[in-house]
Amino acid sequence: MSPAQKPKTSAKGLETRDRIVDVAVRFIARNGARGTSLADIAAEAGVSQTGLLYHFRSKEALLNAVMDRHLAFSEEWLWGDGPDPGIKIVDIIAKHMTSWPSQHDGKVASLLGMNTVVLGENVSPDTDLHPRLVDGYRTTIDRVTATLRSAQERGEMREDIDPQLKAMEIIAFCYGLEAAWLVDPTIPVAAAAAQWAAQQTRQLATASATS
Numbered sequence: 001m002s003p004a005q006k007p008k009t010s011a012k013g014l015e016t017r018d019r020i021v022d023v024a025v026r027f028i029a030r031n032g033a034r035g036t037s038l039a040d041i042a043a044e045a046g047v048s049q050t051g052l053l054y055h056f057r058s059k060e061a062l063l064n065a066v067m068d069r070h071l072a073f074s075e076e077w078l079w080g081d082g083p084d085p086g087i088k089i090v091d092i093i094a095k096h097m098t099s100w101p102s103q104h105d106g107k108v109a110s111l112l113g114m115n116t117v118v119l120g121e122n123v124s125p126d127t128d129l130h131p132r133l134v135d136g137y138r139t140t141i142d143r144v145t146a147t148l149r150s151a152q153e154r155g156e157m158r159e160d161i162d163p164q165l166k167a168m169e170i171i172a173f174c175y176g177l178e179a180a181w182l183v184d185p186t187i188p189v190a191a192a193a194a195q196w197a198a199q200q201t202r203q204l205a206t207a208s209a210t211s
Contacts, residue, residue, distance in 0.1 A: 017055045017065075020045045022107075024066050029113030032121055033063055060128055063118075067132060070115045073108075079143075086151035087204045089144060093174060094197035098190040100181060109185075112178050141167050148204075157204050166204070 023045045027036040038059055042052040056062040077096040078089075085092055100108060122129040144167035151157035173196060181189045 013055070016045075016047060016051070020047065020052055020055060020062070021065050021069055024062055025069060025107070025110045025114045028063075028066060028117060029110045032117050033059075034121060038062070063129060064132070066114060067118070067129070067136075070111050071136065073111050074140075078140075083143075084147050084150050086147055086154065086156050087201060089147055090170065090197040090200040090204075093170070094193040097177060097193035100189055101185065109182065113182050116175075116179055116182060137171070140171060144170055151204075155206060155208060158206055161204060170200075 020041060023041050024036070027041055027044070038052055039049050041062070042049045045052070052062075056065060078092065081092060118129060119133060121127065122133055124130065141164065145164045148157060148163035148166055152159060152161075152163065177189060177192065180187055
């Protein structure tokens with residue numbers, strides 16, 4: 001194979017890999033990981049099962065790639081404006097949630113649904129993905145805690161609020177609204193998110209930060 005051919009082959013391989021992950025996300029959101037076989041995914045993705053295993057050596061490897069997709073999605077919207085948004089983190093979350101209704105039939109709904117299903121399937125400590133899910137949750141809590149603590153140090157957030165407990169509350173709100181919207185996409189998710197963000201800002205901000 002000539003050097004000129006290698007990038008084309010590599011691009012094709014990446015395209016196939018992405019297509020497999022796309023299908024896996026949709027199928028897991030609908031049927032769960034336990035109810036989805038590699039054969040089902042391969043058939044929908046238009047590859048043989050051997051071809052799928054060329055890219056992902058096991059179902060566990062594919063599941064981790066699916067979780068990587070959700071992680072990249074979360075990183076983009078939660079931290080896309082910078083690593084330390086302070087109390088503006090609640091506005092960033094609300095803005096993200098406001099975009100959901102126009103995307104319910106697209107990749108966003110599949111990613112959120114997949115993550116919700118995977119969480120439900122792996123609540124037991126003896127499941128394969130449980131350690132990763134625990135680590136991901138703790139990392140997110142730590143990062144939100146850090147940005148809230150920075151806001152306190154800058155005088156933007158009240159000193160009497162525990163940053164870690166508030167971070168846990170924020171993430172719990174995200175999980176709850178995600179699940180509610182997936183069950184009933186007609187709920188006024190944008191209005192609920194905007195009201196929540198405004199309430200959080202009033203609760204968190206110091207007098208000097210709002211003046």
